[in-house]
Amino acid sequence: MVMDEIIILANGDFPSHPTPLGLLRSGLRIVCCDGAAQRLISSGIVPAVIIGDMDSLDPGLQDIYSERIIRVSSQETNDLTKAFTHSLTLQPSKIYIMGATGYREDHTLGNISLLSQYKENTLTEIEMITNTGKFIPINKTHTFHVPAGSRVSVFSLDSDVKINSLGLQYPLDEVIFDSWWKATLNVTVKNHFTLNFREGRVIVYIAF
Amino acid sequence: MVMDEIIILANGDFPSHPTPLGLLRSGLRIVCCDGAAQRLISSGIVPAVIIGDMDSLDPGLQDIYSERIIRVSSQETNDLTKAFTHSLTLQPSKIYIMGATGYREDHTLGNISLLSQYKENTLTEIEMITNTGKFIPINKTHTFHVPAGSRVSVFSLDSDVKINSLGLQYPLDEVIFDSWWKATLNVTVKNHFTLNFREGRVIVYIAF
Numbered sequence: 335m336v337m338d339e340i341i342i343l344a345n346g347d348f349p350s351h352p353t354p355l356g357l358l359r360s361g362l363r364i365v366c367c368d369g370a371a372q373r374l375i376s377s378g379i380v381p382a383v384i385i386g387d388m389d390s391l392d393p394g395l396q397d398i399y400s401e402r403i404i405r406v407s408s409q410e411t412n413d414l415t416k417a418f419t420h421s422l423t424l425q426p427s428k429i430y431i432m433g434a435t436g437y438r439e440d441h442t443l444g445n446i447s448l449l450s451q452y453k454e455n456t457l458t459e460i461e462m463i464t465n466t467g468k469f470i471p472i473n474k475t476h477t478f479h480v481p482a483g484s485r486v487s488v489f490s491l492d493s494d495v496k497i498n499s500l501g502l503q504y505p506l507d508e509v510i511f512d513s514w515w516k517a518t519l520n521v522t523v524k525n526h527f528t529l530n531f532r533e534g535r536v537i538v539y540i541a542f
Numbered sequence: 543m544v545m546d547e548i549i550i551l552a553n554g555d556f557p558s559h560p561t562p563l564g565l566l567r568s569g570l571r572i573v574c575c576d577g578a579a580q581r582l583i584s585s586g587i588v589p590a591v592i593i594g595d596m597d598s599l600d601p602g603l604q605d606i607y608s609e610r611i612i613r614v615s616s617q618e619t620n621d622l623t624k625a626f627t628h629s630l631t632l633q634p635s636k637i638y639i640m641g642a643t644g645y646r647e648d649h650t651l652g653n654i655s656l657l658s659q660y661k662e663n664t665l666t667e668i669e670m671i672t673n674t675g676k677f678i679p680i681n682k683t684h685t686f687h688v689p690a691g692s693r694v695s696v697f698s699l700d701s702d703v704k705i706n707s708l709g710l711q712y713p714l715d716e717v718i719f720d721s722w723w724k725a726t727l728n729v730t731v732k733n734h735f736t737l738n739f740r741e742g743r744v745i746v747y748i749a750f
Contacts (some may be wrong), residue, residue: 386549412727435647438674439654440649440747444723466646481720487648513659513699513743515652516732519620521732535721541650 337395340426341418343381344445345369345390347436350380351465353542354432357448362430365421370433372486385417414445428459435464450535467541477528478538482495487518488529495534501527548634550625551589552653553577553598555644559673561742562640570638573629575621578641581602623654626660636667643672647704658699658743675749685736686746693749695726696737703742709735 339359341364348370349355358364358379366374368386374459375381384391384399387407396403397455404415414434421429429452445462452460462469466487466495470478480486486502490511499506503521506529511517518539529536549565549572555750556578557563566587567570574582578595583589583603592599592607595615604611614624622642629637642653653670657679660668668678675693678686688694694710697720707714711729719725726747737744 436644437678438747438749439643439650439672440675440697440726440749442561442584443651443654443697444695444726445723446647446651465646467648469647487652489651518648518652539646540650541646 335418338426339422339428339430340365340424341430341432342414342434343367343370343422343432344375344414344417345361345437346433346441346445347465348373348377349432349463349465351542352463354430354463354465357430357463358432362425363460365417365424367417367433369540370414371399375399383420385420386413388392412444412448414448415452418448422456422458426458429461429464432464434462446489446537447491461485467539470538470540472529472536472538474518474533475528476538477526478540479526480522481541482522482525484522486520486522488520488540489514489517489537494539495531495536497533497534497536498530499527500530543711546634547571547636547638548629548632549576549638549640550622550629550642551575551582551640552622552625552642553645554649554653555673556585557640557673559750562638562671562673564616565638565671566640571632571634573625573632575625575641575687577621577723581605581609583590584667594621594630606678620652620656622656623660625651626656630666636669638674639668639670642670654697654745655699656746662743675747678748680744682741683736683738684746685734686748687734688730688748690730690733692730694728694730694735695747696728696749697722697725697745699743699745703739703744703746705742706738707735708738716737 339362341362343366345367362381365383366381368388369383369390385404407534435442493511497506501524503523510518547570547742550572551574571590573590573591576596579592581596593612622689643650701719705714709732711731719724
C-alpha cells in the first residue's frame with residue numbers, strides 16, 4: 335500500500351469482508367459516491383471527497399462536509415464513473431473500487447464491465463474489491479502473483495480474444511468467449527499465472 | 543401459478559425477498575441442489591428432489607430423504623445445470639430458478655449467462671428470481687407485461703444483435719451490445735414493452 339492509492343466507495347453493498355474493510359480503514363483517501371457517504375461517515379471514516387448530485391445525502395451532512403463535496407449532476411454517466419473520472423485527476427498509482435456490487439444484479443454487471451472502459455484511458459492500476467474477491471481489468475498480456483490454489487475466473491467483453499494461459503489448472507487455449515461462464519471456475523497451480531494475449535477487454539476475477 | 547411449474551433452488555444466497563420467498567412457500571415442486579438442501583429443509587420446506595454429488599449434504603438428511611435424492615457426480619456441468627437438466631424431464635410449463643446469485647460474483651455472472659444456454663434447448667419458460675428482480679432469457683421478439691415505471695436492463699450474449707424496442711423510455715434502436723452496461727437502467731413507459739429482434743441470446747432483467 336502506498337499513500338497515493340485511492341479508494342472509490344460506490345452505492346452498492348457496503349464492504350463487510352475483512353479485506354475491503356481493512357483497506358477502507360487503512361487511511362487511504364476515499365472518493366465516496368453521495369449515496370454511500372452516510373454509511374461511511376456512520377462507520378467513523380471521513381471521505382476525502384463526496385461526489386454526486388447530493389440528492390441522497392442528508393442536508394446536515396452536506397453542511398458539515400461542504401468543503402469535501404463535489405456536485406456533479408450529469409445524467410450521462412453513473413455515480414461510479416463520476417467518482418472514477420474525478421479520481422483520475424488526483425493522479426493516483428492505483429484505484430480500488432468498493433461497494434460497486436451486491437445490490438441490483440444489473441448494476442453489478444454494468445459496473446464490472448465499466449472496469450474495461452476505465453482501463454482503456456489510463457495506465458493507473460484498477461482493482462474492484464467485492465466481499466468475495468476482486469476483479470482486475472487488463473487489456474494485454476499480464477502476470478498475476480497469487481498463491482497456488484487460488485480460484486480464478488476470466489471474462490472477456492470481446493468474444494474473439496484468444497488467450498494462452500500459463501499456471502492455470504484448465505488452460506484457456508481453446509476457450510471461445512461466447513458466454514460469460516466459458517472461462518470461469520479455474521484454479522492456479524503455481525504462485526503466479528499469466529494470461530497471454532495481444533489486445534482485448536479482459537476482466538479477471540480472483541476469489542479471496 | 544400452475545402446479546406443473548417447478549422451482550430450482552441453487553447454492554447461492556438463500557431467497558430473502560418476499561417475492562421469491564413466497565413462491566418458495568407456495569407448494570410448487572422444488573428441485574434442490576444438494577448444497578442448498580439443508581437450508582431449505584431447515585426452513586420447513588421439503589424439496590421434491592435433491593440433486594448433486596451429495597458431498598455437501600449431511601448423511602442424516604441423506605438417510606431421511608433417500609427416496610428424493612438423485613446422485614449426479616459429473617464434473618462437466620455445474621449444480622445448476624444438473625438441476626435444470628433433471629427438471630426438464632419433468633416436463634414443466636415453467637422453471638423458476640432461485641438462489642443462483644449473490645455468493646461469488648463470478649458464479650453469479652456464469653449462472654445468469656447459462657439462462658441463454660438453457661433457453662436454446664426448450665420451449666419451457668425460464669425465469670431466474672433473485673432478491674432484487676428477475677432475469678428472463680429470450681431468443682426472439684418478446685412482449686413483457688409489467689407495470690409502467692418498471693426498471694429494466696437488457697443484456698445480450700451476442701454483440702451483433704439489433705433490437706428495436708417499444709415501450710421503453712430510452713429506445714434500444716441504436717444500442718450496440720459491446721459492453722454489459724450498454725442497455726442497462728431503462729424504464730418502462732406503459733404496462734407492457736416489446737423487444738423486436740429476429741434471433742439472438744438476450745437476457746432481460748426486471749427489478750422488483
